[in-house]
Amino acid sequence: MFDEAVVVAVTAFCESAEPVPGDAVKNKLLSGGLEPWLADRLTYFLPLAFGRRILDGVELDDRFLDGDTERRLADDPVFQAAARRATVADDSEIARIAGYSSEVAAVGQALRDGAQLEHVTLGMVALAEPLPPIGNGSGGVPSPASVFAHWMAAYGVALGSDLTLGETEFRATLAAHPRPAPELVVAQVNFAVNHPALARPWMVESCVGVAPTWKDAIFQTLAMFERAVAYPMIAALLDRRVAAEHVHIERYEHPAGAFDLLLGAQVDLFATEPVPSAEPLLDQLLAALREVPLSRAVHALRFFMAYQDGQMLTNEVFLDGEPWEVGMKVSASAPAPLPGGPVGVRVFAFLVPVR
Secondary structure, three states: OOHHHHHHHHHHHHOOOOOOOHHHHHHHHHHOOOOHHHHHHHHHHHHHHHHHHHOOOOEOOOEEEEOOEEEEHHHOHHHHHHHHHHOOOOHHHHHHHHOOOHHHHHHHHHHHOOOOHHHOEOOOEEOOOOOOOOOOOOOOOOOHHHHHHHHHHHOOOOOOOOOEEOOEEEEEEEEEEOOOOOOOEEEEEEEEEEOOOEOOOOEEEEEEEEEOOHHHHHHHHHHHHHHHHHHHHHHHHOOOOOOHHHOEEEEEEEOOEEEEEEEOOOEEEOOOOOOOOOHHHHHHHHHHHOOOOOOOOEEEEEEEEEEEOOEEEEEEEEEOOEEOHHHHHHHHOOOOOOOOOEEEEEEEEEEEEOO
């Protein structure tokens, strides 16, 4: 719980070229839709947890003074999430965020005064103002895994608390990117599925949302994943009947044998006018795929292209989660879907062997 909020907070602390005041970090969290009780805890507990990574040898207190109340750090779920993230932080993250820690500042002053690190003992940290009570819910940064599980449940696919269903495993993890503008945040959610029928384990698809708040950006990613990937994924790996009305199925003949091609909706991005179907490009890719040996497993084919005024900016073609060089040569030679302005096209398909 609150692991995603910590991901967001790490980016808020680290995204600027130079450190900004702690109040500025807190304001970024608030402007991104975090509730005040969570923003307060993150701006206090994250520096504390990250600072303790560099205070080996110092005797630290496991309590803090919250107003007039003494509390254990381990009892606060936001501190627990911050401490978990601190264990995997890289050097640049630790250096930046630990710089906001009052404990690090106190130890630094003690060392300048001649103390030896192993002889330094710190008492309880006292907050200048009491923390507000922990609120209900996510505090403004919903868990992609929880949102995904609820979406699957709406289609009658009940996942366990660990996002498993029999032999099928799912993951949905958040990555937060620096803001492209002060009023926008960028959330990337990496959706992954593992199933014995897949040609390669852990098929991963990343979706990006850009919105004023983290909640809206995260829900954008799920909407994109839902339209393009989730429906054919359910049909290919779990039950074709569950999302049949959202999946186009056609027969694909390959030298290795026949496959059913399960297609999700084409996702059009950036454009302000209707985008033509990418079916001609898909047909060319499928023709080239006949030259690739395929096992009798379920294969995933995905392409994403982005253009500006007819010039290709992004060219991604993945087969079973790996870049497909031949496919990218095919897509590079295809015309842009629109001659002017920005446009992006994303298509995802599963190839299911016909038994």
